[in-house]
Amino acid sequence: MQDTEIIAKIIKKDKNALYHLYDRYSGALYGVILRICQNQVVAEDVLQETFVKIWEKIEHFNPDKGRFYTWAYRIAKNNALNAVRNSDKLIQNDDFSVFKEKENIEVEIDIQQLNGAISQLEPHHQEAIALVYFRGYTHREANKEMGVPLGTFKSYIRQAIQLLRERYQVEMALLLWIMNVV
């Protein structure tokens, strides 16, 4: 079943359609949430809240403006960042400090290990993408974290995306070739 069909059912308050969507996207979203929260209990709550919000706000999703996953990713990311701020109980003007507190435990947590195409990139490309996509940093926070100028950081992101795309295209070409051969 296509996402659009499932979403149409959710709009009609079909709970089973939501559970179907959960089965499809919960892993990808939980991967982001857990990497931002770095706490399993908090991350589980955030995942649950994310799907409750999807259930409540599905009427606001506009497929003309983007994919469902992009919309759900934004909800998950914002919920996770709020949960981190609340659970840390840090009152800071600069959110960047909140993430600095997390830095010490980052290396000890296995979930920071990235898989797939991103894991094959250069370390600085990996880190740039990981910070903004999997850790919830803004570009400004991330470039400070990496200790490079903002312009350089933007170049890292652009290059990383380009390299990811090339690898995905190679994989796709390989897949098509295998299918033709078989």
Next chain:
Amino acid sequence: MDKEYITTEGLLEKFLLDELGEEENQGIERAIANNRDLKQKFEQLEADFERMAFENAITPPPHIKNILIERLDEKPIRQIRYQWLGAAASLALLFMLTTFWMYSKWQTAQDELNILQNQSVVLEDRLDVLEKNYELTNDRLQLINSPSTIPFVLKGNSVQPNSRAVAYVNHDNRLVVVNPKGLPQLSSEQTYQMWSDVNGEMIDMGLLPTDKDLVTLKYIDRAESLNITIEPAGGNDHPTVEQLISAVTL
């Protein structure tokens, strides 16, 4: 916002990551809707990021889905919130009405208390007047009934044959009280005045207004007789003998 600016500034990435403000978001949405190339770039970016997310997916514990099912099966969340809101609003309204009702009651009670306090003051004043009247009446009654009090009836002479007054004289207490009710009504320019005769000289004892039950007059030592004359209003220094209407010897 033109395509070049959006691309070089990495705004598509920031838009996807929800890093932009409301105004910039709307600008990017418009640009994507109006530019096919930009739209393709954004769709490609979404696809790449989504694929990367799936490559890094972590399967959540199974109980999370069960909790989600339980939560959604309980009651519609919005309904619960509206119910709580409704209950809170009802309680607030009830509290407001109760407070208003109590305030009204308190105001009414305060008004009634003020009225009662005013009435109490009026009643106290009336009681004072009644007590004074009672004391006066009692004093006069005691005087009239006293064994040492001598009543004298002053009958009218030919000038005013129908007049009659009673004088109560108590030499022990040196008091003279007269009941003038039997004296005919005079015009407003005239008044009755009483005199004591002491060795042939008429001494003023006071006026006799006819609208009173008892009038206390001056006690004159060694008075030989009591006399009533009709005088101009306000009284006279010397009696008008032609207007003598009554006299009695003590």
